[in-house]
Amino acid sequence: MNGIASELPWLWAGLGAYFVATLIAMWGVVPRFAGVPFVKTKRHEVVVLTFLVIGVLLLTLAISARWIRIGHGPWISLFELLMSQLWSLGIIFSLLYWRLSGLRPSAVIVLPVMWILGSWVLTLEPTASHFPATYYNSWKWVHVGLGKVFLALLLAGVGLAGVMILRRTQRGLRWFSSMPSDAVVDHLAWRFMMLALVFDSLMLIAGAVWAQDAWGRYWAWDSLETSAFLTWLFLAIGLHVRLSYRVPAWASGLIIIGIFAMAFATYFGMPYISPSAHKGMV
C-alpha cells in the first residue's frame, strides 16, 4: 500500500450521507408519517436530495484523494470500481430524483441497492493497484462513462420495478400509494430500459474500439465480453417481450430486475473471477 489510505475517511463520510438519505427516504413512504407536515409537504425529499448531493461530493473527495495517492483513477481494483460506481450512480440518481419527482418514492429501493455496493466496498482493502499500459487509451473514458450511465439507468428502472413488485403486498400498496398506477410506473421503467439499451450499445462499441487498440482484436468472446453481450441480449429480449406481449406489472418488474442482475454480475463479478485479458493486467 502506498502510504495511508487517505480516501477512507471521505468514503465513510460519503456512505454515511447516503445512509442518512436512505433512512429519510424510507421515513417518507411509511404511512404512519404521511400526516407529518414535513412529509406531507414533500420537504423530506429536499433533505434526501441534499444528502445524496453531499454523499456525491464526499465521494468525489474520496476518489480525488485516492487518485493523488496512487497516481491513477478508479479503474482497476474492485475497491476502486465500487467506489467509482457509488459516485456515478449517486450523481445520476440525484439528477433523476431532482428532475423526475414522481419516481422519488422508489429511492427506498434504489438506495438500498446502492448500499449493497457501499457495504461491499467497506470490506475491501484499499490497496494501491497497478495501472496497465493499455489503460492509457482515451477510449477507456468513453467506454467507462457510457457504462456508468447505462448502469444508472438500469438502477432507476430497478427502483420502479421494485415498486411494481412490492405493490403486490398490502404494505407495498401503502408505501407507494402516492405513486401513479402500475401501468404508468411500468411505462416509465421501460423508458429507462430503452435508454439503457442505447447507452449499453454505445458502451459496447467504445469497448470494442478500445479492445482493438489495446489487445489487437475488437471482440474475442472473453468472459467479460460474453457477459456484457448477454446483458445486451437480455435487455433486447426484455424490450421485445414488453413490446409485444401483455406482461403483468410484477412480471415486467421481474424482467427488469433480471436484466439488472445480469448487468450487476457483469460489472462486479466477471472482471474479478476471470483471468481473461479484460481484467486489464496484460
Place this chain on the structure above:
Amino acid sequence: MFTMIQKLASLKFTLAGMILLAIGASLSYGNPTGVSVWVLIVPMVMLAMNLSAAILTNPRINQQSGLLTFHVSLLSIVILAAVGRLTHMDAHIELVVGSEFSHQNLQEVQSGPLHGGDIEAVSFLQGPYSVQYAPGMQRGLTHSHVKVKNMQGEWQDTVVGDDRPLVIDGYRFYTTFNKGFAPVLTWVPDQGQAATGTVNMPSYPLFDYKQDNHWTPPGGDEIKFWLQLQTSMDVESAWVLEQSSSSGVLIVTTPTKRHEVPLGESVRLGSGRLHFGELRMWMGYRLFYDPTIQWMFFVSIAGVAGLGYYFWKKINLNPWVEGSATDTSIPTNTGAETEKDSHSVIASGTVVSTSPDSSEAGGPIHVPDSRAEPNQHADVFAENSGKKQALGDQA
C-alpha cells in the same frame, strides 16, 4: 411467397433466436475455443433471416427511419463480421532490432479463404525499444521505435507500443509482452562461407531463469546456448528493459565441451569457429488484418444513432409523462387502472388531465403489425396523446 416471408418475420421467431443465441453465448462462456462455433452461428443466421424478413414486411420497422436504421445496421454487423472472418489475417512475428519485416517469418498464420491483402508489400524496420516496469515486475509502457517508408520512399521513424499499433496497408502490428534477447552469432566454418544470424532467447523477463536455445551448424553437432544476462532488472523497484543497458555472457555447450564466450569474442567448435558479435533484443508483434473494422464502427454508430433518434422522437413528443389508460398507444399491463389512474402523472405537483384525443400531433401510431400477436398491440415506444406534461415538476 410474401406470406412466407411474413411468417419468417414473426416476433416469436425473433425471441426464439435471441434465446438460442443467449444459450450459445452461455455455452461458450469462458471457453470460446472449446465449444463449436455453430452454437453462435446457427442462432445468428436464424436472427439474420428473421431480421431481413421483418425489415421487408414489418411496417413498424420499415416505415420508421430510426428503427429501420437500427435493424439494418444489426444485419450489416452480422454480414460484416462474416466478411471479416473470410478476409482476416492473424499472425505473430518476432523481429530482432535492426532487422526488416518479412512476411516469410510470420508464425501461427491464420487467414480467411478470401484474404486479399498484400502482406508481401508491407515493409518496416525494427529499431530499439524500451519497456518500463513498476515495482513488483508489473509491466508498464512499451516504446518500440520502427522505421516506415513514407510517400517519398524514405525511412521515417515512428514509435508504437501497447495501444498504438503500427498500421501499414490495413495490417496492424501490436507489440506484445513477448520480447527478449537475441545474441548475434557468426559461424565461420573451416570450409565454406561465413554466416551471421541471431538466436532468439525465450521471452524476458518472463523466462529470465531459462535463457537458453540451441542450433545445429551445417554438418556439425548441436550447439546449446545459455545466455547469462546482466540487465537493470529489479523486482523491488521500477526499472527499464532496454538493449543499451543490457549485456551478457554466452555459455556454449557442445557434446564434449563447455565454453564461456564474452561479448565480442569467439570460440573454436569442431568444424568451425563461432563469434558472439552483438547482443540485441527482439520484439514479438501480433499481426491483425480485418478490412471491415472501420465499416463495422460506422455501421454500429449509425445503428445506435437510429435507435437513439427513434427513442428521442418518442420521448420528446411526450417527455417523461404517462398518459391515461384510455390512450390506446400505452400498454395497460395490469388491466386494473382506475379513473384516477387515467389522470396520473409521474409528478408530485399538479395533476394535469390527459386527453384521450389522439388526433392531435403526436398521436399514437397504429400501423398494422404483422409481427405482433393477436391482441398484443401494446407499444411501449408509441407516442402518447398530444398533451404534454412534465413528469419532473420543480416542486
